[in-house]
Amino acid sequence: MSEIHTFAVTGRWPADFHQGGTLSADGLSVSFSIPAGLGGPGLGTNPEELLLASAAGCYLITLGKLLRNRRIPFSEIRLESRGFVENDRGLRFDRIEHRPVVLVDDPADEEHIRILCEHAEHACMVSSALRGNVAVQVMPEVQVQTAPSR
Structure with a gap:
C-alpha cells in the first residue's frame, strides 16, 4: 500500500482585485496579486512566480539528493530559473529554464x-506534475572552485 502525503494551503482573495490576496501554509505566508505586467497591481508575489519557485525548489532538492546519493562532492548549487508565459489567445505558462551551477x-x-x-528535472515531483503542459529545459554549468591564494 502506498503512503499518501497531504499538503494544505489556505488563501483569501478580496472582491477588489487591486488589493491582492494572501496564501499561507506551514512555513509560508505570502501576499500575492496579478502581476503589474498583466494588468494587476503587482503587490507581493504572483502565481507565476510561485509556480516557478515551486519548480526551482523541487529541482534544487532533487539535484542535491542525487549528488549526495552518488557521493559526488560539491560545496553548493546555485540556480537561476526563468518562467516564460505566452499570450496566444489567452495566457499560458509555456516553459521553464533551469540554469544550475554546481560548485x-x-x-x-x-x-x-x-x-x-x-536527470534531476525528470525525477523532480513538480516537473513531473507539469510534464506535458510546460516544457522544462536544463542548462547546467560546473564550476571548479580554486583554493584561496596565500
Whole structure:
C-alpha cells in the first residue's frame, strides 16, 4: 500500500482585485496579486512566480539528493530559473529554464554532474506534475572552485 502525503494551503482573495490576496501554509505566508505586467497591481508575489519557485525548489532538492546519493562532492548549487508565459489567445505558462551551477573542488565528475542535472528535472515531483503542459529545459554549468591564494 502506498503512503499518501497531504499538503494544505489556505488563501483569501478580496472582491477588489487591486488589493491582492494572501496564501499561507506551514512555513509560508505570502501576499500575492496579478502581476503589474498583466494588468494587476503587482503587490507581493504572483502565481507565476510561485509556480516557478515551486519548480526551482523541487529541482534544487532533487539535484542535491542525487549528488549526495552518488557521493559526488560539491560545496553548493546555485540556480537561476526563468518562467516564460505566452499570450496566444489567452495566457499560458509555456516553459521553464533551469540554469544550475554546481560548485566543486575537483572537475573529475563534471560529465556525471551534467547528466545528474538533466536527470534531476525528470525525477523532480513538480516537473513531473507539469510534464506535458510546460516544457522544462536544463542548462547546467560546473564550476571548479580554486583554493584561496596565500
